[in-house]
Amino acid sequence: MPDRFLSSMIISYKGRNILVDCGEGTQVAMRKAHTGFKATDIICITHFHGDHIFGLPGLLLTIGNSGRIEPITIIGPIGLRDILDAFLTSIPYLPYDINLIEDPKVGLGFKIFGNVLQVRDKNSYAEDEIIISTLDLEHSSPCLGYSFYIPRRPKFLPEKAIEYGIPKEKWSILQSGKAIVYKGNTYRPSQMLGKKRRGIKLSYITDTRPIDEIVGFIEESNFFVCEGTYGDSGDIEKAIENKHMTFREAAELAFKGKVDRLLLTHFSPAMEDPNTYIKHAKTIFENTIIGYDGYTEVLSYE
16 A cells, blocks of 8 residues: 555564565565565465565565575475466576475474574474464465474573583583584583573464464464454454454454453454554453564563
8 A cells, every 4th residue: 555565574683584475565665664675585385365575576576686696595386386487488598596485394493504494404403583373374375374483492400500510611512402422421411401491482463364273373472474465353244254353353362362452453445543442352352563664673581
């Protein structure tokens, strides 16, 4: 719209970017937000309706023109390969490879290798830095919800290492999650670490009815981004017909899922000012935010 971009989201982690959805105008919004293009390592597509993918061919070209040569990972629901093949017919050349992951059924572990977020090698013992999980949603086409989890390693206990007589130069190996062999004995990280600590969880749900499975999927998220296509609870029939949600339904998911904060997005074009309807969400879940272009949230370990 003239005064509102289509819904998309950038996650910035250690200078690397994960993009969720790419409708028309996404790269313009990225320029305004100064996110950069070359650092975009992962693109997550929720589904293939135009307002979520029609900006993708242009963005892939822009990323190529930014000087990127490292592979990019694109994740999406079933049918992703066909959609991307069709898009790439209009792009004669890209200076990087595309790693396609269609309809993943298990969590995907990512780690920074060579300054790029890449899917962790199954044979590697390195710990995941980000775990991306998906959930099948209820929309008029195959659609995925996404969860992004950044684990937090337990606190390293130097006194334990000293007790075992392990020299300081080997502590960093244990801290990274790897075992060591010292003087003929094997020492594992679990012997030197404290209690498990809560990581950071961000969940993204759009273009769906509020199915029961969402509650467990978003449970205890630090930040929950959810569609609010209809602000007025009186539009429930439209929401059911078009397989979307009202503000109230999104807030009910946030409440049941015990999330910290809820951000509403994906507003109907008929909704000029989403703030007019925020009461429909806040009566259910007080910590509700109305999304707007350029909104930024910093998530930190607690």
